Amino acid sequence: GAGVSQSPSNKVTEKGKDVELRCDPISGHTALYWYRQSLGQGLEFLIYFQGNSAPDKSGLPSDRFSAERTGGSVSTLTIQRTQQEDSAVYLCASSSRDGRNYGYTFGSGTRLTVV
Amino acid sequence: QQQVKQSPQSLIVQKGGISIINCAYENTAFDYFPWYQQFPGKGPALLIAIRPDVSEKKEGRFTISFNKSAKQFSLHIMDSQPGDSATYFCAASKHSGYSTLTFGKGTMLLVSP
Numbered sequence: 001g002a003g004v005s006q007s008p009s010n011k012v013t014e015k016g017k018d019v020e021l022r023c024d025p026i027s028g029h030t031a032l033y034w035y036r037q038s039l040g041q042g043l044e045f046l047i048y049f050q051g052n053s054a055p056d057k058s059g060l061p062s063d064r065f066s067a068e069r070t071g072g073s074v075s076t077l078t079i080q081r082t083q084q085e086d087s088a089v090y091l092c093a094s095s096s097r098d099g100r101n102y103g104y105t106f107g108s109g110t111r112l113t114v115v
Numbered sequence: 116q117q118q119v120k121q122s123p124q125s126l127i128v129q130k131g132g133i134s135i136i137n138c139a140y141e142n143t144a145f146d147y148f149p150w151y152q153q154f155p156g157k158g159p160a161l162l163i164a165i166r167p168d169v170s171e172k173k174e175g176r177f178t179i180s181f182n183k184s185a186k187q188f189s190l191h192i193m194d195s196q197p198g199d200s201a202t203y204f205c206a207a208s209k210h211s212g213y214s215t216l217t218f219g220k221g222t223m224l225l226v227s228p
Contacts, residue, residue, distance in 0.1 A: 004158070041220060043206075045215050048215050104159075104216065
């Protein structure tokens with residue numbers, strides 16, 4: 001597609017429920033990133049996929065968070081047993097082989113509200 | 116541990132004025148410093164970036180100044196316009212290839228008409 005697509009754009013869930021957030025990167029982009037944006041906290045790195053390499057999961061805040069990327073394209077971020085502190089905007093970005101010259105392309109994010 | 120510190124948190128500038136946002140980093144392995152602009156309801160978008168082999172980079176009204184010895188870099192927006200009102204994030208990454216970006220906490224800029 002023309003840009004990075006994220007769905008849903010908004011998600012309200014009850015505490016304790018599981019949620020799945022989807023990211024469709026730009027076709028041909030080999031790198032995919034998930035970040036979390038909380039009010040006043042900037043962008044917090046969660047996880048990074050690059051081609052067929054093992055993902056860098058160093059930013060995942062707890063074992064309730066997981067992500068996968070199927071076929072080197074679409075990615076799903078799963079949050080199990082959601083807590084109120086999980087409420088944030090979850091941003092996905094992708095980059096081409098030369099991401100350092102062209103930067104990341106971010107999607108518009110999924111706003112997650114845990115009630 | 117905040118590896119990229121950004122200030123101010125918010126900024127109000129009159130139309131036509133200069134907006135200045137500052138960032139400081141700790142990790143000397145960082146060697147790529149982009150700035151991202153984010154409008155409400157949208158994801159951040161790359162605005163301008165610099166590498167430490169130059170001290171300044173200018174693109175239109177936007178200029179990055181870089182001070183390697185002080186481990187600081189700043190964004191200057193000349194002739195600020197109401198359309199520049201957005202949140203600005205500085206970021207940094209290290210070495211080449213696919214390195215993740217570490218972001219500052221952002222600056223909300225409001226340019227008053």
